[in-house]
Amino acid sequence: MYNYISKVIRYLKANRTSNKTNNINRNDIVLLPDLARNLAKLTDHLSSINNIISQYINLYIMINKKNDPSELLSDIENLTQQVISKEINENITKVRIAFGHSSDLTIRYSSFNDNKNIVYACLYIASLVDRSMINNLSLELIKLDHQCQDATNGINVDQLTSYFSRLTDLKQSSDYETIYNNLLSGNTVFLINGYSNFFIVATTSYVGRSVEEPTSQTVIRGPKEGFTEKLINNIFLIRKRIKSKDLRVENLTIGSVTQTRVSIMYLHKTAMDEIVQEIRARLSKIKIDGLLESGYIEELIKDDRYSIFPTFLSSEKPDSVAAALLEGKVAILVDGTPYVLTAPALMVEFLQASEDYYHHFIISSMIRFTRFISFFLTLLVPAVYVAVTSFHQEIIPTSLLISIASQREGVPFPGLFEAFTMEFTFEILREAGIRMPRAIGPAISIVGALVIGQAAVEAGIISAAMVIVVSITAISSFAVPNYEMSNAIRAIRFVLMFLAGILGLYGVFMGLIILTLHLCKIKSLGIPYMTPIAPKIKGGNRDTIFRFPLWKLKLKPSGFHGTDRGIEQRYPISSNQQK
């Protein structure tokens, strides 16, 4: 706000000179109502609604009359940092007006036990506070008495402060902005008549989901805790796993209206300083009114905004975030969502799961390899099927061709149309499956299985081979552990399918080349997406498609790290393995 106003004033100053030459800038015309709107917002804080218009006019006159704009600036500065007055009723009225008489803004008046002249009030928003804490506070406040008075029947500030510090977290402040912010975070503001400071008592309600098993990333082996919507819980879940003083948490607030709390977490020295700074810089540049999910952040600070591939790894699992932190990544936690972002995120990570490190390395390598295969199956099976059946029948083994030919006998559509219809139907089913009420689930699966699977084939509209192709594509897409990545491939497979239908395998390969170029081009926080494959990091490939045993993983797979590599701490080498 302050910045904006100083900007306005700079404009006005420039305007003044241009006015003399009667050259009215187009910008100024736009600017003036804009300014007015913002000043109106300001005046909200200042006085009652009745006053707004007059204040606005006053300010307007001020702007026009003042010779020196910097004078105006200091005026406005004073206005924004308006200090509360000593008169409790005035303060409360202002707060009430500011909140537009919101019905959950609760104000409790009371007075000292033995001195009814000292009136105090507790302000809180009923919907945000923890009732039991409020009750405790009230019980404590009953005990307020002469101890907190000084000789002249005023208030003994020291006594009062020490009294409050026995209670929960205590802050003391004196401006309105702080009152509003704290009320909105669920804290209670304690005002005393005749005293121009106020106290803040933390009474935030921690109502929310308890720690549950994540729904989108289930595991067989490994921790089953998942993040919740509460930021503080999420930080706790990570801190609990990494008991290091190097684990740093930085808080900031994003969203001009929602005032969403966002935390950055990283391991000092393990994470590259440049990356941490880059994230800080990018987050501070975000200008948005509301921030409801970490997806907003991802979209706003992504390196290649138009790329379909996710360059932030979102996870619901504290153990995978902890592992990412240990690899030198930075986590971004957003209040109100259980999805925590870690960055930089590399292509291969989207095909890895935390469980890979909990199983035997041969099993993990096998499973990981399966995932890579299914990645390509999702991407290519429909495209290759279309290309091969409508362009390159000569590369199908004869007996298979005969079988396909007999299935396609009587199918009225060309391969591309058939493939597209079926894949699209599957997408519809999938989307419907996510959004529909749970109770209707079985109905959808019956309709899906019967309509897509059986009836279409029996009616001779779709060939049976196509159903197999769609199924294998669908199943493979679920084998990709990351939902965003699986979405990206699903979208690309339609493009490849069209290329296949138009140009055959030639088109498919063209598409693949473009895809590869794109993947090599995009970056995640400045780190190339295809690291450690391209650019090749020596030893980095030990943890990409296959997972080497832990004692062989001496280098961080990603190839980026801070000054302290922390490798030995990460993979302790026992004495018998060292030999």
Next chain:
Amino acid sequence: MNHKILLGILILLFPVFLTGCWSSHEVNTLAIAVCIGIDKTENGYLVTEQVINPKAIASKRATNESPVVLYTAEGQSIGEIVQSLTTQSPRRIYHSHLRLVIFGEEVAKDGIQDIIDYFAREREYRTDFYFAVAKGTTAKEVLSILTPLESIPGISMYSSLETSESFWAPTKSIKIIELINLITADGKNLVLPGIEISGGTVTPNSTDILHQNNKLKKPKYTGLGIFKKDKLIGWLNEDESKGYNYITGNVKKTVGNIYYDNKVKITVDVANVKSDMEAYLVNDKPAIAINIDMTGKIKTAVGPLDVSKEENKNIINKLSEDRVKYFCDKAIAKVRKEFKSDIFGFGEAIHREYPELWDKIKDNWNDEMVDLPVNITVKSKLTQLGQIATPLFLKEK
């Protein structure tokens, strides 16, 4: 600026769509040919194409439709006839999955050069199909027979050729590249497997007849046809064909009977046959040495001979060596006497060893070959006796 780039990309992209799918042809717009038969007529050739009828092969629906459809047309050249078949067929005939080309005996005798050119030149043909000659019949006759186990006769004949080559020896599969090489080669001539119609009394030309299983006529491979350049000049019988394959090292596995003392009959499974042909000089005249190595195992042993004894093994080895040598000699003798065509590749062996000498003799080679000394040494090694050692009914002495 951005608009210009976008426009540029669009302009580059649109031609891609303008081309449409010009070379696209769905599977169900194709008639997949598995077999082509070529016969001679007065005017030129009679081409018979065996085309798969996918509807009849679909596993779910039982139909009485024939699994294959035959299209025949006559004309001057193969290319022309094949194109003209579209006047009969509702679909484009697609040849990439061709499995077998059958020449009628008459065509083969006339020479197959012109026909081969078509198969080698035309883009649609792959190089993995086989050739055969219809022995004593026309290709059309062979192709009109339906086969019971494998419902597509073309594939049935193709598989039969492959399996008999690996398990029975007297056939030989030849693909187009080898075929052309053999026709154009100097010191080696072409052989092609013969296929005849054998057994039974009923010609299975519709699926109904296929139920009368034991009376059916079947296509059957029989011996090898000997070519001189591109013309068929005669046939080897099964034994001689086997001899041919032993000499050229084309035996993968086969079975042979040996007799001992008129009472003992032993069937030996032959495997691991390695043949080695070398040219050498005797008095400045070329001669050929053929070394054949093989291993055998006993399949049946009937009669009073204890095959488990070491000395008896030697007898068996000796007998099998003689037997193989007999096949080889027979094949060489017949070819020399009757056909004068160097199908064994003796000339090639001499060419490799003595290029200068070869230059002198090659023009008249097919006649000179008649007097070429050929030494055949066979070495057999009995490795296994089977699941039992001594014959079951061998009386104790």
